[in-house]
Amino acid sequence: MDILRTVLRNPLGLAVPALTILIVVFGLPTIFFFFVSLNAPEYSLSNYQAFLSRGANVWILIQTIEVSVFATLICLALGYPTAYLITAAPKRARIALTVLIFLPWLTSGLVRTYAWIVLLGDNGLINRTLLDLGLISGPLPLIYGRLAVYVGMVHIMLPVMILPLLSVMQGIDKSLMAAARSMGARPFAAFWRVFLPLSLPGVRSGTLLVFVICLGFYITPQALGGLRDVMLSTFIATQIETSFNVGVIAAAAFILLAIAVVMLSVFGLDLSGKQVHQGQSPGERWTGRVFRASIRSIKRVGDRFRAARWARELYHREGGSNWSGLAGSVFLFVVMTFLLLPGILVVAMSFSGGAYLEFPPSTLSLQWYRSFFGDPSWTGALWTSVQIGLIVAVLSTIVGTLAAYGLDRAPPRIRSSVTMCLIAPITFPAIVVGVAIYFGMVKIGLVGTVTGIVLTQSVGAIAYAVVIVSATLANFDRRLERAALSMRAGPFQTFLRVTLPLIRPGIIGGALFAFIHSFDEVVQTSLVSGFSIRTLPLKMWENMRNELDPTIAAVGSLLTLLPILWLVALYVTWWRARPKGSHVMAQ
Known part of the structure; x- marks a missing residue:
């Protein structure tokens, strides 16, 4: 409990696990890689x-x-x-x-x-x-x-x-x-x-x-x-x-x-352009008093003309509105x-009963789905992706939620800088991130291992979890925490009984996006897998490069319907959490 109180006094301590993974997996290899580009020493x-x-x-x-x-x-x-x-x-x-x-x-x-x-x-x-x-x-x-x-x-x-x-x-x-x-x-x-x-x-x-x-x-x-x-x-x-x-x-x-x-x-940067309005324009420094008076006279005539036009068109129905709505x-x-x-x-062509994909299908069949579920190479890749995705989702959600919770209580400048560091892996080009991580994994001997793939995918998944949970915390009323603390609740009990239920939709959303990121990642995984571990995206990419196997249509159909399940899960989570949140707020 004393350790927790110490950490809460310095909220950035909660971001240490996320920063550690970022630095070890991506930061240090990137620095090393930069020195290699400069032909060090x-x-x-x-x-x-x-x-x-x-x-x-x-x-x-x-x-x-x-x-x-x-x-x-x-x-x-x-x-x-x-x-x-x-x-x-x-x-x-x-x-x-x-x-x-x-x-x-x-x-x-x-x-x-x-x-x-x-x-x-x-x-x-x-x-x-x-x-x-x-x-x-x-x-x-x-x-x-x-x-x-x-x-x-x-x-x-x-x-x-x-x-x-x-x-x-x-x-x-x-x-x-x-x-x-x-x-x-x-x-x-x-x-x-x-x-x-x-x-x-x-x-x-x-x-x-x-x-x-x-x-x-x-x-x-x-x-x-x-x-x-x-x-x-x-x-x-x-x-x-x-x-x-x-x-x-x-x-x-x-x-x-x-x-x-x-x-x-x-x-x-902020390109709002406020500096444009500072000071006088160059023309005003040499324009004479007579010329400025002429400009004001012309402006008054224009103002009267605009006022008359406004009076005529105020209640005049505009023509062409139906056409603009139709065009939109x-x-x-x-x-x-x-x-x-x-x-x-x-999805439609995946049910084709022919020897190749066609639309509309001349006959309906589940042959490509049977081909997928009956081929150990496909089902093995699917099971590998599911296992890695679940591990990445759990790890990224825990670490990302702690980081978002700590950053929400940090000073604005520090919060902005640390957040930018954490989301760098998803804002930089994927191939650059993948190459840097790959050479880092080579150094520590994790190429071709599940651990290496999990760490590689977690760098981006943590960024998604931080962004989504931070967005949820932005709308969180911190007075509820202070009220719980004033009623002699401890920091851990306050987080568990007050904060966690209210930000739970964001945590679940972060977990879903972390899983999606892991399940769909192919560029960085292809480098770190070392051709010894095949996830479902890698298996699909290999078949797309070598042969256009119609079985991919069945896989694509399943992955196309998968986002609907994600959205339903997010909606149900939000819908179930909303009354509880409203109830707490009312109290």
Whole structure:
């Protein structure tokens, strides 16, 4: 009890377990890896020079940035109007649309990539449909090109763009738009001058997240792209498998990491632009008194004109509103179809009774499900993933909850710095994190072991647990704890009887997201597994690279339906906890 009181006086002590795992598994290997890139102990830039001296490497680096930028811009172009339309929708429709955004985000990225392989292939649904309609005479080259890479990346990253935008847009006071309209502003002017500036934090967060994650994309470009669509993550993975030139690998990884850090440092700042309004403009320093008087006269005429127009249009019903509403509904339908249709088609085609996948299935059969559950290699990979996922979820939830609870009581600056360190593994490019952890695991001899995979996946899972539990604690009324302490309850009893029941939905949500992260992780696991341990994602990725086994459709169907169970579990947890929380608050 004395130890607990001592820890609670210094809340950062609760974050020590999480920081220890982060430092040992990711921090120290990253520092070591950085020194390797500098050719320590001689300390030179020869590795960076060797990488940049080859034109092919520079071309891959530029192409990585180019693909990431264009994928981010496409996500922003689709995501911003989608988030805006969802925010403007009625409450029930808004909730339903938000859930539909969550579903593909929670679905395995491998499954979504596989869905596009089936859709875009020469014998895929799109080409066969066009051939059956007589619109084309031969299959279109839709796959293994830049277009397929953009389609796959945007499909995976679009929810990541929409969710931060929704979070910011739903916090904007709608009465501000109404006030602008009441002052005579047209709809577009009200949006441009009022709503858009207030939504820029969401634009910044979404754009930054999408771009940094796209920098480390490996699976989608490898599966959907051609030889000319290689990205830097593919180059790093190939170097590890073939030449194993540690210096060049380290240099390439830190060049990619440097780009991500620069973007996080620059665009993570507050770009509200308040400094623009400080001081006089250059023109005002030389404009004479007569000219300023003329400007004021013109302004008064303009004010009278705007006032007259406002009086005419105040009660005038705007034309075209039905058309704009219809256009918005069509746009939402197209975006939701783009996000959900590939998963739905995989589920439907998994019941095909033919020798290959087809839509619609000519006959219905469970042959691919029997193939999955009857093959020990598939069921063994599934059982391995479940075991590792449960261990990762338990470890990450306990450690992440303690860290979030301690950080919630820490000073703001310290809380911000420590939180940024803890979530670094999910904000940095996945291939860079994976390579650093891999070399760390080589040093301590944990490559090819379950322990090594658990520690590798726990680094990212802890970050998700910290973020979700911290969001729950942000709405927690700490006066309840003080009230319990004033009634002579001890710190441990207060946490167990008051705090824990109220933050339990966040803890369960953190556990679910930690399990999902573990169950879907493939890039870092493929490096640390050492080809001796096969999780379900690794088994799927191996089959996707070697042969397009229709059994993957059955696996994809199961993994597509899995997020629905997660959302139901989260809803039931929240629904059951809400009355108890309300009851405690009422007391």
